[in-house]
Amino acid sequence: MTATFKAIYLTEQPGADAPHAEIRDVPVADMMPGDVTVAVSHSTINFKDGLAITGAAKIIRRWPMVAGIDFVGTVEESTNPGFKPGDLVLQNGYGLSEGHWGGLATKARVKGEWLVKLPQAISPVRSMAIGTAGYTAMLCVLGLEKQGVKPSQGEILVTGAAGGVGSVAIAILAKLGFDVVASTGRPEHADYLKSLGARTVIDRAELSAAGAPLGKERWAGVVDSVGSHTLANAIATSRYDGVVTACGLAQGADLPATVLPFILRGIKLIGIDSVMCPMDRRIEAWGRLATDLPFDRLDAATQIAPLSAAIPTAHEILKGKVKGRVVIDTHA
Numbered sequence: 001m002t003a004t005f006k007a008i009y010l011t012e013q014p015g016a017d018a019p020h021a022e023i024r025d026v027p028v029a030d031m032m033p034g035d036v037t038v039a040v041s042h043s044t045i046n047f048k049d050g051l052a053i054t055g056a057a058k059i060i061r062r063w064p065m066v067a068g069i070d071f072v073g074t075v076e077e078s079t080n081p082g083f084k085p086g087d088l089v090l091q092n093g094y095g096l097s098e099g100h101w102g103g104l105a106t107k108a109r110v111k112g113e114w115l116v117k118l119p120q121a122i123s124p125v126r127s128m129a130i131g132t133a134g135y136t137a138m139l140c141v142l143g144l145e146k147q148g149v150k151p152s153q154g155e156i157l158v159t160g161a162a163g164g165v166g167s168v169a170i171a172i173l174a175k176l177g178f179d180v181v182a183s184t185g186r187p188e189h190a191d192y193l194k195s196l197g198a199r200t201v202i203d204r205a206e207l208s209a210a211g212a213p214l215g216k217e218r219w220a221g222v223v224d225s226v227g228s229h230t231l232a233n234a235i236a237t238s239r240y241d242g243v244v245t246a247c248g249l250a251q252g253a254d255l256p257a258t259v260l261p262f263i264l265r266g267i268k269l270i271g272i273d274s275v276m277c278p279m280d281r282r283i284e285a286w287g288r289l290a291t292d293l294p295f296d297r298l299d300a301a302t303q304i305a306p307l308s309a310a311i312p313t314a315h316e317i318l319k320g321k322v323k324g325r326v327v328i329d330t331h332a
């Protein structure tokens with residue numbers, strides 16, 4: 001076993017909000033405890049990685065930290081009976097880059113109970129093109145389905161459409177036969193959003209300012225990764241019995257809404273968490289990604305970049321400048 005591994009290494013800077021972030025050769029002997037050691041091949045950059053690496057939000061709870069809320073790789077060593085050397089595994093969340101060293105690295109040591117075996121139909125690169133963003137998009141779609149939302153019921157709104165959650169949600173929903181309306185602040189990506197399967201593209205300005213407590217009924221379902229006024233307006237313009245899944249805060253963590261859509265139209269607001277999501281739901285989501293995500297569309301939404309691109313991409317994603325998904329090849 002090599003004595004060091006490469007990682008995006010974050011150290012606390014006393015008195016500063018932002019951590020110091022660099023690529024560092026880290027001694028294997030310093031790794032945190034775990035019963036499975038994984039040779040990581042790929043990771044990715046999600047919005048939350050942007051928050052952690054730049055220090056824009058207090059994601060990290062212990063120092064120093066290895067960044068990265070996702071990884072995929074091959075088991076090197078295991079004392080967990082569920083895993084053996086050679087198994088292809090992935091992890092999303094479960095405290096990676098918060099309380100436990102993360103996946104933007106060439107090696108990770110974690111608890112086997114956090115790992116998912118990579119479905120055969122999904123390659124390692126595609127699993128990270130999906131990443132937390134895409135797996136959360138699938139959790140949102142499952143949230144709509146579990147509330148009985150069907151394609152025949154009408155339009156589904158996807159906010160933050162050109163981002164990671166939004167792009168994958170559009171591709172899945174379109175494949176399942178839903179009529180998808182993509183809300184974006186980047187009209188120059190309208191053709192991209194239509195190529196993913198959106199039937200209609202709207203300007204996010206229609207949703208992002210303070211609105212009325214109730215508006216004209218339009219959406220049978222919503223996948224919202226934006227929060228704030230956008231989420232409030234999506235709720236206020238949902239159809240009777242409509243279902244709104246809320247997973248993000250790209251616009252803000254506030255929810256300036258009233259109870260009127262809930263008590264007059266029976267709207268259901270479903271919260272979506274990927275980080276501590278129980279294992280049976282993760283396995284269900286990854287199983288459905290294997291069958292219901294059109295991989296050609298995922299590939300079109302994916303760029304592959306080296307580990308050296310991780311820190312600059314973390315800054316870019318918070319500015320809303322990343323389109324689709326960025327996979328990090330940790331060995332490049």
Ligand SMILES: NC(=O)c1ccc[n+]([C@@H]2O[C@H](COP(=O)([O-])OP(=O)(O)OC[C@H]3O[C@@H](n4cnc5c(N)ncnc54)[C@H](OP(=O)(O)O)[C@@H]3O)[C@@H](O)[C@H]2O)c1
Nearest residue numbers: 047136160161162163164165184185248249250251273274
């Ligand atoms: N609950 C969970 O477990 C979970 C899991 C994954 C992600 N999330 C959250 O979901 C959100 C999206 O994550 P992501 O990885 O998809 O990020 P992303 O790739 O950066 O996508 C976010 C998108 O939101 C839109 N946006 C950005 N700033 C905005 C603003 N001020 N007002 C309105 N829209 C804005 C942009 O889309 P357009 O350019 O198309 O407008 C942007 O591409 C983040 O808040 C993230 O923390 C939560």
